Amino acid sequence: MVLTALPVLAASPATPVDAIERETGLSKEVIRKWETRYGFPRPLRDENGDRLYPNDQVFQLRLIRSLISSGMRPHQVVGRPQAELASMVQEAQPADICIDSPDVLTVFDALQTHDQYRLRQILRRMLNRQGLADFVNTTMANLNKRVGDLWLQGSIQVFEEHLYTGVATSVLTEAIIDLDTQTSSQTALLTTAPGEIHSLGLMMANAVLALEGVHCLWLGPQIPVDEIAMAATRCSADIVALSFSAAFPGRDANAFLRRLAAAMDGSCEIWAGGTGVSRLPPMAGVRLFGDLRSVPAALTGLRSGLAAGP
Structure with missing residues (x-):
């Protein structure tokens, strides 16, 4: 492989490589793969030789993340001009999310005033009222989308998006603890693949599984295949559940799931959901989910199979 030297930037507004995940919601690994595969982004170098991403490219990466979240593939959007990406984002905005309801407005008022206690109270109240x-x-699905849109538009900052994620995660965690599934006859391990830094969707899956009476073991994000397989065996897991965000390349998700299925060799079910797997083809040993509403029916099928025995 021939390595092309990157231009050196002495002093210019740019995002260092250590902050690129926080600023774009995309992992460094994904960005580096796009750099090699598509020629974008085109980072500069600081005096130490580390990558620096110009602000216009950071904004383009945000637009790309939004478009992939809406269902587009990386090859359709990576490297396109910023104006074209912005136009595509506008066209991709959903029309069915009510963004001006009193509840939604109070959520974003609390978020933009950085009042985490009020935000937690609002989310708890909504959870208690709705179930x-x-x-x-x-x-949660609508709020997550709206938070992402506001961040993309620059209406909220990265730290505010993270504040929302942290509070939402804590509210879900409290609700899951209250369900007490310690004596459940089914066990699920929850994790993400290496390079997948987003875990709020996985926590939502945890909540749905626990509500259905499944004992969930939260391994946290970015666990390698061999560690997942070992944990599943030692914990006698019935399900390994993984979440893949739009920022995770579909090709990598496909390869990871196939390696995991081979390592598990049918010893338990592998369930995968999230935008990152929405366009994957069916594969042996893996159940793909379009959304969390289909989880209860899948559990019914799993329990019927377990009851029937080998």
């Missing part, structure tokens, strides 16, 4: 299933499947 956990509706709260996760409808309210």
Whole structure:
């Protein structure tokens, strides 16, 4: 492989490589792969030789992330001009999310005033009124999309997006603890693949599984295949559940799931969901989910199979 030297930047507004995940919501690994595969982004170098990403390219990466979240593939959007990407984002905006309801407005008022205690109270109140299933499947799904849109537009900052994620995660965690599934006859391990830094969707899956009476073991994000397989064996897991965000390349998700299926060799079910797997073809040993609403039916099938025995 021939390595092309990158231009050196002495002093210019740019994002260092250590901050690129925080600023774009895309992992460094994904960005580096796009750099090699598509020739974008085109980072500069600081005096130490480390990558620096010009602000216009950072904004383009945000637009790209939004378009991939809406269902487009990386090869369709990576490297396109910023104006074209912005136009595509506008066309891709959904029309069915109510963004001016009183509840939604109070959520974003609390977020933009950085009042985490009020934000937590609002989310708890919504959860208690709606029930956990509706709260996760409808309210959280819509709020997540809206937060991402506001961040993309520059209406909220990265730290505010992270504040929302942290508070939402804590609210879901509290609700899951209250369900007490320690004596459940089914066990699920929850994790993400290496390079997948987003875990709020996985926590939502945890909530739905726990609501259905499954004992969930939260391994946290970015666990290698061999560690997942070992954990599944030692914990006698019935399900390994993984979440793949839009920022995770579909090709890599496909390869990871196939390696995991081979390592598990049918000893338990592998469930994968999220935008990152929405366009993957069916594969042996892996159940793909379009959304969390289909989890209860899948559990019914799993339990029927377990009851029937080998």
